[in-house]
Amino acid sequence: MTCSMNYAPQLRAQGLRMTPQRKAILHALHHSGGHLSPTQVYELARKEFSSLTEPTVYRTLEYLAEKKFLLAAHVGNGKIVYELAQNQHHHLICHQCGGTVQVEHAPLELLYRQLESSTGYKLDSSHVTFFGLCSDCQS
Amino acid sequence: MTCSMNYAPQLRAQGLRMTPQRKAILHALHHSGGHLSPTQVYELARKEFSSLTEPTVYRTLEYLAEKKFLLAAHVGNGKIVYELAQNQHHHLICHQCGGTVQVEHAPLELLYRQLESSTGYKLDSSHVTFFGLCSDCQS
């Protein structure tokens, strides 16, 4: 747990408290780098804080995502995964082999403007998931 | 079950069999019109075929979606819902109140072309989910 990451001040700024459970969960997400399922977070974070429980993991992930510290994404099936909210991006997933490609936000800007003006919604700029067949799986 | 719907020939054309379980499941989706969760499908379809079981419902929904008879969508949380694959559309969901708006495919065409040429993927044309705040919830 002696790593550069320290979310305590940012949490406090929004009225949230820093707890050993949250430290362990954020730590797991930080060091894994990519997307983690709640089960994976539970397994990893438990190494930092062994008395961690599942309800806490699910609630924390959902809450921190709502507060914009995390991003939730749907990758394929019906599974939800989380990652630290850092750079803005989207996903393109092959529903054959599961292979994923990151997509920049820039090419979506025009579409977003159109949808916002036609629907009145203010769109989130992160984590849209597209599905398709990768070049290998098209044959 | 005396309604116009008859999927048997289409199923057969792909090597799938028509069973009373599948009839009941398709019937439920047909008459409800919109999106149904697996649990909702289970409850509704059981009225047509009372010995239906959960594993069959989950497997059937996933399989029929894979075979393009159904569309799967993620609406908010981590929940997956299904509907009959008919018209091509996408969804825009308010993550505050849950309100949803259908989005035509046309405005996505340009983006799709760009993503296909930049990634080599062939994109699915159905059921992308965007999130945002509806006009009411922006205040």
Add this chain to the structure above:
DNA sequence: TATGCTATTGTAAAAAGTTGCAATAAGGAA
């Protein structure tokens, strides 16, 4: 109509995710 192949289903058990509520502890204030 009877037969055979195999797609589909049910069973039973486990895994994953959710809920309500009482107990705990973070962190601001005295």
Add this chain to the structure above:
DNA sequence: TTCCTTATTGCAACTTTTTACAATAGCATA
């Protein structure tokens, strides 16, 4: 340091979803 407020957690029970495998039943063929 101690106290207080209340955000956060653990517990226990429950619901939803998944899995492996043996039994069943579509439907093509004769």
